[in-house]
Amino acid sequence: MADAVLGEFEQLVLIALIRLGHEAYGVTLCDEIAGRARRAVSLGAVYKTLDRLETKGLVASRLGEPTAERGGRRKKHFKVLAAGQRALKQSLTSLRRMTEGLESEIGL
Amino acid sequence: MADAVLGEFEQLVLIALIRLGHEAYGVTLCDEIAGRARRAVSLGAVYKTLDRLETKGLVASRLGEPTAERGGRRKKHFKVLAAGQRALKQSLTSLRRMTEGLESEIGL
DNA sequence: CTGCATATCTTCTCCATCGTCTAAGATATC
DNA sequence: GATATCTTAGACGATGGAGAAGATATGCAG
Numbered sequence: 001m002a003d004a005v006l007g008e009f010e011q012l013v014l015i016a017l018i019r020l021g022h023e024a025y026g027v028t029l030c031d032e033i034a035g036r037a038r039r040a041v042s043l044g045a046v047y048k049t050l051d052r053l054e055t056k057g058l059v060a061s062r063l064g065e066p067t068a069e070r071g072g073r074r075k076k077h078f079k080v081l082a083a084g085q086r087a088l089k090q091s092l093t094s095l096r097r098m099t100e101g102l103e104s105e106i107g108l
Numbered sequence: 109m110a111d112a113v114l115g116e117f118e119q120l121v122l123i124a125l126i127r128l129g130h131e132a133y134g135v136t137l138c139d140e141i142a143g144r145a146r147r148a149v150s151l152g153a154v155y156k157t158l159d160r161l162e163t164k165g166l167v168a169s170r171l172g173e174p175t176a177e178r179g180g181r182r183k184k185h186f187k188v189l190a191a192g193q194r195a196l197k198q199s200l201t202s203l204r205r206m207t208e209g210l211e212s213e214i215g216l
Numbered sequence: 217c218t219g220c221a222t223a224t225c226t227t228c229t230c231c232a233t234c235g236t237c238t239a240a241g242a243t244a245t246c
Numbered sequence: 247g248a249t250a251t252c253t254t255a256g257a258c259g260a261t262g263g264a265g266a267a268g269a270t271a272t273g274c275a276g
Contacts, residue, residue: 005147007234007261008116008199015206018213026252037202039113045236047253052234070245071250089215091116092207094145096216098123099200105126107197108204115234115261134225153263155226160261178272179223 003087004056012037013049014088017059017080025064025075026050050078058084111195112164120145121157122196125167125188133172133183134158158186166192 006014016032017024024032026047034041053059064075080088099106114122124140125132132140134155142149161167172183188196207214 012206018210036205066244073243073252092216097144098120102126150264174271181225181270
């Protein structure tokens with residue numbers, strides 16, 4: 001089957017996931033994207049997107065253990081699957097081919 | 109006003125527009141994206157996206173003259189406006205900050 | 217030279233998916 | 247029970263996408 005086409009935000013979530021490693025979960029992902037991409041990100045948007053990515057078989061999740069801190073509820077950890085890695089690579093490669101030689105025109 | 113958040117396809121259309129210059133129009137844009145990004149692109153999707161970008165004030169259009177060839181109907185030419193340039197730059201910069209240092213992990 | 221056939225380009229319409237916010241729910245510690 | 251942390255759910259607009267329909271040019275038969 002052909003790799004799925006990723007939306008813009010889906011790309012950001014996948015990248016953040018790779019960046020944070022397998023222990024990433026909702027809140028840290030949200031912070032990472034907000035900080036790096038410098039844009040407002042709501043938690044709900046992140047979780048929703050993670051759900052979709054999991055349904056499509058691009059990421060997998062598992063529940064962690066509760067932590068010993070106030071309100072330390074179990075976290076849901078995510079990791080990128082091979083299909084997700086492929087889809088992300090393809091999206092970024094397409095973009096790279098599109099922008100090739102245009103750095104100065106775009107102002108990068 | 110803050111720059112608009114661009115969808116994934118909107119980015120591709122804007123880049124193709126810069127790449128092809130001010131004489132770009134629906135059909136050539138479609139071909140350019142399909143060829144460079146190597147994915148199927150329908151004409152309808154391109155026109156729809158151009159419409160939306162114009163409504164948002166990111167691109168401008170003008171009608172050309174008919175050409176002297178079979179079925180040579182007037183073309184609608186598009187060009188990127190300053191706001192479009194800014195929005196695109198911002199999107200690509202965010203992505204670049206996200207992927208920074210991850211080239212090998214992603215396989216680029 | 218009139219009118220139909222055909223090629224090129226654009227618009228319209230419909231529907232699925234993505235992105236976003238808000239509120240509510242679950243479950244841990246204090 | 248109060249409160250903090252994390253996740254789920256629900257609603258809705260925006261974006262993405264395929265294909266039919268529409269507009270308008272030339273080509274050609276009669």
